[in-house]
């Protein structure tokens with residue numbers, strides 16, 4: 001285990017500056033050894049791949065940018081808890097992605113997330129395009145059986161193909177439900193809008209008992225009611241939380257592959273992530289589709305992605321006795 005803060009601690013300081021030292025998530029200790037996950041609560045895993053996008057590429061730079069945007073730990077002012085004090089969090093590094101070989105890349109993501117899951121540790125995966133949710137959830141379903149899914153996104157990602165391609169960032173949810181890794185009755189989508197998919201996909205969703213809250217539902221019901229109904233629908237049992245940053249309005253998070261105007265505010269999204277993590281039995285989280293404009297803490301989309309992880313960790317910490 002490597003502690004990036006070690007040299008600063010030797011000076012009697014509690015933190016290192018954000019811009020210095022080994023780049024790990026929130027300056028957390030770094031390891032690639034599954035044997036060192038004993039007693040760890042949460043492991044951050046990077047999945048820097050964007051070979052399967054249908055539009056703008058660049059999410060391969062997401063994990064580094066989110067790590068760079070992540071500030072040192074501290075107490076959450078509203079929740080009055082420091083998730084990094086309450087939870088043992090490590091950075092487990094990146095899965096060994098192979099450029100232009102999405103099949104091997106997915107196998108490596110599933111293997112790396114699987115190591116975390118086998119150690120009884122909750123994985124938080126930083127994408128990468130949304131296709132990574134398939135290996136992420138497969139690794140979890142291998143241990144838990146079919147899981148519930150809360151999916152914040154502009155798009156349903158339930159196509160059986162996109163441009164005739166079956167493994168794409170537009171198809172992971174179709175494949176996960178089809179293959180029995182996600183229970184349709186415990187699957188809730190939040191924030192849908194725009195011009196895709198069509199009636200074929202939507203009627204397939206209805207057949208599988210999938211619940212959809214469109215962006216107009218978020219507007220009309222309010223985020224509190226939408227979260228309340230989501231918690232009710234998903235119920236008890238293992239749940240995966242997947243957040244595509246394009247659920248946010250592009251004015252908030254312009255750095256993403258398929259932006260769609262008319263989206264959520266970060267105020268609503270961040271609260272929802274914390275509340276869902278506090279109330280549901282989360283077994284894993286991913287944040288995807290971040291295309292940073294620059295690898296540094298000034299990138300607004302990477303910054304909001306970091307805070308999505310923070311809020312989820314805060315909720316998980318609040319759930320622990």
Ligand SMILES: [Mn+2]
Pocket residue numbers: 130153155157169244289
């Ligand atoms: Mn998506």
